Amino acid sequence: xxxxxxxxxxxxxxxxxxxxxxxxxxxxxxxxxxxxxxxxxxxxxxxxxxxxxxxxxxxxxxxxxxxxxxxxxxxxxxxxxxxxxxxxxxxxxxxxxxxxxxxxxxxxxxxxxxxxxxxxxxxxxxxxxxxxxxxxxxxxxxxxxxxxxxxxxxxxxxxxxxxxxxxxxxxxxxxxxxxxxxxxxxxxxxxxxxxxxxxxxxxxxxxxxxxxxxxxxx
Amino acid sequence: xxxxxxxxxxxxxxxxxxxxxxxxxxxxxxxxxxxxxxxxxxxxxxxxxxxxxxxxxxxxxxxxxxxxxxxxxxxxxxxxxxxxxxxxxxxxxxxxxxxxxxxxxxxxxxxxxxxxxxxxxxxxxxxxxxxxxxxxxxxxxxxxxxxxxxxxxxxxxxxxxxxxxxxxxxxxxxxxxxxxxxxxxxxxxxxxxxxxxxxxxxxxxxxxxxxxxxxxxxxxxxxxxxxxxxxxxxxxxxxxxxxxxxxxxxxxxxxxxxxxxxxxxxxxxxxxxxxxxxxxxxxxxxxx
Numbered sequence: 001x002x003x004x005x006x007x008x009x010x011x012x013x014x015x016x017x018x019x020x021x022x023x024x025x026x027x028x029x030x031x032x033x034x035x036x037x038x039x040x041x042x043x044x045x046x047x048x049x050x051x052x053x054x055x056x057x058x059x060x061x062x063x064x065x066x067x068x069x070x071x072x073x074x075x076x077x078x079x080x081x082x083x084x085x086x087x088x089x090x091x092x093x094x095x096x097x098x099x100x101x102x103x104x105x106x107x108x109x110x111x112x113x114x115x116x117x118x119x120x121x122x123x124x125x126x127x128x129x130x131x132x133x134x135x136x137x138x139x140x141x142x143x144x145x146x147x148x149x150x151x152x153x154x155x156x157x158x159x160x161x162x163x164x165x166x167x168x169x170x171x172x173x174x175x176x177x178x179x180x181x182x183x184x185x186x187x188x189x190x191x192x193x194x195x196x197x198x199x200x201x202x203x204x205x206x207x208x209x210x211x212x213x214x215x216x217x218x
Numbered sequence: 219x220x221x222x223x224x225x226x227x228x229x230x231x232x233x234x235x236x237x238x239x240x241x242x243x244x245x246x247x248x249x250x251x252x253x254x255x256x257x258x259x260x261x262x263x264x265x266x267x268x269x270x271x272x273x274x275x276x277x278x279x280x281x282x283x284x285x286x287x288x289x290x291x292x293x294x295x296x297x298x299x300x301x302x303x304x305x306x307x308x309x310x311x312x313x314x315x316x317x318x319x320x321x322x323x324x325x326x327x328x329x330x331x332x333x334x335x336x337x338x339x340x341x342x343x344x345x346x347x348x349x350x351x352x353x354x355x356x357x358x359x360x361x362x363x364x365x366x367x368x369x370x371x372x373x374x375x376x377x378x379x380x381x382x383x384x385x386x387x388x389x390x391x392x393x394x395x396x397x398x399x400x401x402x403x404x405x406x407x408x409x410x411x412x413x414x415x416x417x418x419x420x421x422x423x424x425x426x427x428x429x430x431x432x433x434x435x436x437x438x439x440x441x442x443x444x445x446x447x448x449x450x451x452x453x454x455x456x457x458x459x460x461x462x463x464x465x466x467x468x469x470x471x472x473x474x475x476x477x478x479x480x481x482x483x484x485x486x487x488x489x490x491x492x493x494x495x496x497x498x499x500x501x502x503x504x505x506x
Contacts, residue, residue, distance in 0.1 A: 001322075003320060003322025003323035005322070007311075010319070065309065066306065067302040068305070070267075070302065074298065074372075075295060075324070076325075077292075078292070217267075218273070
């Protein structure tokens with residue numbers, strides 16, 4: 001598992017480095033900018049959480065030329081561990097995205113004060129970004145083992161769309177259940193539902209991807 | 219005698235291409251080198267993929283180091299070193315990074331031994347694998363395959379496309395490897411010259427079927443090619459003919475016991491043969 005994680009890191013390293021530098025620079029710019037209109041900060045939360053996951057998902061499933069995909073199966077690692085390492089990696093990246101967002105939001109609040117109408121709104125932003133990221137990653141990993149290798153980009157775009165759609169669907173459903181104006185407690189409960197469902201989606205996707213990979217002949 | 223590898227009636231059918239691996243059976247005794255030969259598309263890689271469990275066999279039994287290998291038998295995989303034809307490793311890694319990955323995967327990964335092989339092959343530690351030549355890639359694959367102290371090496375066309383000097387160096391390393399009593403090698407190749415140098419047994423596969431399974435020395439020292447004219451062919455007892463091939467004025471007949479037959483057919487010439495000629499006559503020749 002340790003070796004697989006290291007390989008995953010090396011695999012996504014080159015594109016990832018540039019993305020992290022951009023995240024740091026934009027994070028500093030966003031924190032420095034007046035946050036009276038919070039749209040920049042909201043955009044940054046999505047950019048860091050979803051963008052980082054998108055970047056890593058693509059890198060992790062990028063087709064490697066040669067026999068590596070076959071070679072890896074001859075090594076003392078279970079197929080399930082290969083899939084597990086992908087999901088673990090994606091979770092680490094998600095946490096990294098959350099940390100970047102949290103630092104930028106924290107810095108902005110320290111410099112300019114709280115930018116949103118209600119305190120709970122920040123949780124809505126974070127939970128929806130995490131939800132999109134989880135739905136997208138889970139969907140993409142499963143689809144990438146289901147379809148042809150040269151369809152990866154198409155599948156990633158489709159998964160991103162499906163991730164956004166899933167979160168919007170959950171939000172619509174929650175708005176139907178809770179009458180307006182929603183209380184803080186109801187909003188927080190909604191955030192919890194989004195997080196819970198997105199984690200369930202990741203878990204289901206892990207089991208499905210593992211099943212798909214166990215049948216794959218290379 | 220203990221077997222490093224046993225295949226018993228292994229079959230695999232591809233519906234899409236119609237290719238069928240038909241009841242493959244052979245043994246690789248511990249401490250020996252088995253040359254697995256056959257033309258391109260004969261089924262060598264499919265057989266090796268079945269052994270390694272990267273594709274699932276339809277029927278039959280494969281015993282690796284005395285046990286059936288599954289996705290769960292990590293201890294057997296620890297004992298196997300593999301080298302495939304072409305690029306075995308991701309291009310984004312350097313040899314140094316690859317060793318870090320491998321040390322996290324193989325319990326018995328021997329970093330000093332790996333570095334020793336890199337020095338022996340004069341391979342750079344920090345250069346990306348994508349800039350390696352084919353020869354360098356194969357040398358790196360051999361180094362990785364040996365650096366976790368395997369007992370069984372499986373090499374699929376590992377010497378193909380290499381220059382003679384590099385091939386010779388790799389063959390020397392393989393010979394060093396089998397000096398240890400329980401070390402064994404399955405070497406698939408269509409370069410039969412390499413196998414003549416190092417193999418103990420030869421298995422020939424054609425169209426998914428094993429058509430020859432003999433000790434190499436028997437093939438080299440006992441087998442021969444009888445040359446006769448087309449009109450002389452009916453005089454040769456069909457029992458003595460393994461296969462024959464008609465050329466313009468002459469017929470080449472593959473025979474199993476050249477000394478005995480040279481006494482029986484005093485007028486006819488029987489030449490020594492090579493694995494190349496044996497393979498050609500068995501694959502392209504006709505049966506009597």
